[in-house]
Amino acid sequence: MSVATGPLPEQTPSEAKRRKPGLVGWVVNRLGxxxxxxxxxxxxxxxxxxxxxxxxxxxxxxxxxxxxxxGIMLAVYYQPTPDAAYQSVLDISTHVQFGWWIRSIxxxxxxxxxxxxxxxxxxxxxxxxxKKPRELNWLTGVALLLITMGFGFTGYLLPWDxxxxxxxxxxxxxxxxxxxxxxxxxxxxxxxxxxxxxxLGRFYxxxxxxxxxxxxxxxxxxxxxxxxxxxxGRL
Amino acid sequence: MTRSSFLKWLIGIVGAVSVAGILxxxxxxxxPPAAVSGAIGQVVNVxxxxxxxxxxxxxxxxxxxxxxxxxxxxxxxxxxLICTHLGCVNAIDGxxxxxxxxxxxxxxxxxxxHGPAKLPLPTYHSQTQNGALLVGPIDLSHxxxxxxxxxxxx
Numbered sequence: 001m002s003v004a005t006g007p008l009p010e011q012t013p014s015e016a017k018r019r020k021p022g023l024v025g026w027v028v029n030r031l032g033x034x035x036x037x038x039x040x041x042x043x044x045x046x047x048x049x050x051x052x053x054x055x056x057x058x059x060x061x062x063x064x065x066x067x068x069x070x071g072i073m074l075a076v077y078y079q080p081t082p083d084a085a086y087q088s089v090l091d092i093s094t095h096v097q098f099g100w101w102i103r104s105i106x107x108x109x110x111x112x113x114x115x116x117x118x119x120x121x122x123x124x125x126x127x128x129x130x131k132k133p134r135e136l137n138w139l140t141g142v143a144l145l146l147i148t149m150g151f152g153f154t155g156y157l158l159p160w161d162x163x164x165x166x167x168x169x170x171x172x173x174x175x176x177x178x179x180x181x182x183x184x185x186x187x188x189x190x191x192x193x194x195x196x197x198x199x200l201g202r203f204y205x206x207x208x209x210x211x212x213x214x215x216x217x218x219x220x221x222x223x224x225x226x227x228x229x230x231x232x233g234r235l
Numbered sequence: 236m237t238r239s240s241f242l243k244w245l246i247g248i249v250g251a252v253s254v255a256g257i258l259x260x261x262x263x264x265x266x267p268p269a270a271v272s273g274a275i276g277q278v279v280n281v282x283x284x285x286x287x288x289x290x291x292x293x294x295x296x297x298x299x300x301x302x303x304x305x306x307x308x309x310x311x312x313x314x315x316l317i318c319t320h321l322g323c324v325n326a327i328d329g330x331x332x333x334x335x336x337x338x339x340x341x342x343x344x345x346x347x348x349h350g351p352a353k354l355p356l357p358t359y360h361s362q363t364q365n366g367a368l369l370v371g372p373i374d375l376s377h378x379x380x381x382x383x384x385x386x387x388x389x
Contacts, residue, residue: 073261073264076264076265087386090386091268091389095268096264096268097260097263097264097266098260098263101260102264
């Protein structure tokens with residue numbers, strides 16, 4: 001192991017004065033995180049960025065957190081099988097206490113997140129924030145937009161009603177028109193030639209396991225690069 | 236109390252109320268619906284027998300669904316008020332039922348007397364006990380009710 005295992009350096013009197021008291025101070029003290037924390041706390045937001053149009057990305061993140069929390073709750077009652085899916089969604093909305101509330105928050109936040117991610121992209125584009133050295137962050141942002149839309153597309157099928165069925169039929173048909181790989185994409189998404197129980201299972205898997213894992217990794221990269229680059233300069 | 240300690244308390248109280256406001260619905264959500272009193276399929280007490288006058292239909296709510304208690308000389312029958320045509324709520328029309336949406340009519344025994352409905356009104360399992368009327372699950376075995384209609388009661 002190349003990790004330094006020696007004791008943390010003794011604190012100097014001036015450091016001791018800076019240390020926070022209480023539980024937070026205890027943890028920070030054990031981890032020797034003062035410098036990292038201080039660096040995070042002391043970042044100055046440039047004046048030109050104290051504008052609401054610079055909030056869209058942050059709002060999208062808050063919506064993602066809300067969606068993750070409400071989605072975990074909905075998964076408690078949702079059943080991804082053709083026999084039970086529609087009824088379980090109805091039960092969530094009618095029988096589970098506050099189920100209508102949780103489901104509505106999930107539904108509205110989902111629509112809002114797609115909108116906010118898109119508006120965030122427009123802000124980045126029109127303030128030129130994608131330019132060197134931030135090209136990589138723009139590219140992860142494009143991937144994040146596509147994944148957000150993937151969440152919307154897969155989540156739309158889960159209530160398993162007529163609208164969901166036909167939206168998925170049209171959406172996967174479009175995937176089927178891709179040259180060369182089209183048919184492979186179509187049967188991979190549907191789990192067969194037709195929309196069936198396999199389709200519902202695959203979309204549920206994508207919606208609650210695959211896409212969340214990818215989006216969390218990309219978000220961490222996105223935020224790391226923001227910290228690395230700092231907020232882009234003014235126009 | 237100093238201004239700073241007052242503000243700390245204020246922030247703490249606002250924070251605690253906010254957390255409680257989120258936790259309360261979340262915990263209620265996690266409670267299984269069957270454990271909630273009055274949930275579907277459970278026996279509910281719809282009231283003392285004297286609140287259902289003889290020869291009349293009395294509107295009641297059973298598990299959030301509209302229903303009517305019929306008292307025929309001490310014989311109590313509980314009909315669902317959900318129309319078998321398209322799910323509107325039937326109005327009580329004297330001793331019979333009439334749907335305001337499309338004009339379906341049902342006799343005092345729940346049989347269709349006027350279309351467009353084709354299937355009779357279902358009844359709930361019910362019994363009297365200690366001077367009260369207890370109502371159980373709906374009985375959908377008398378006619379071939381479509382899935383959406385059964386879904387009204389699940």
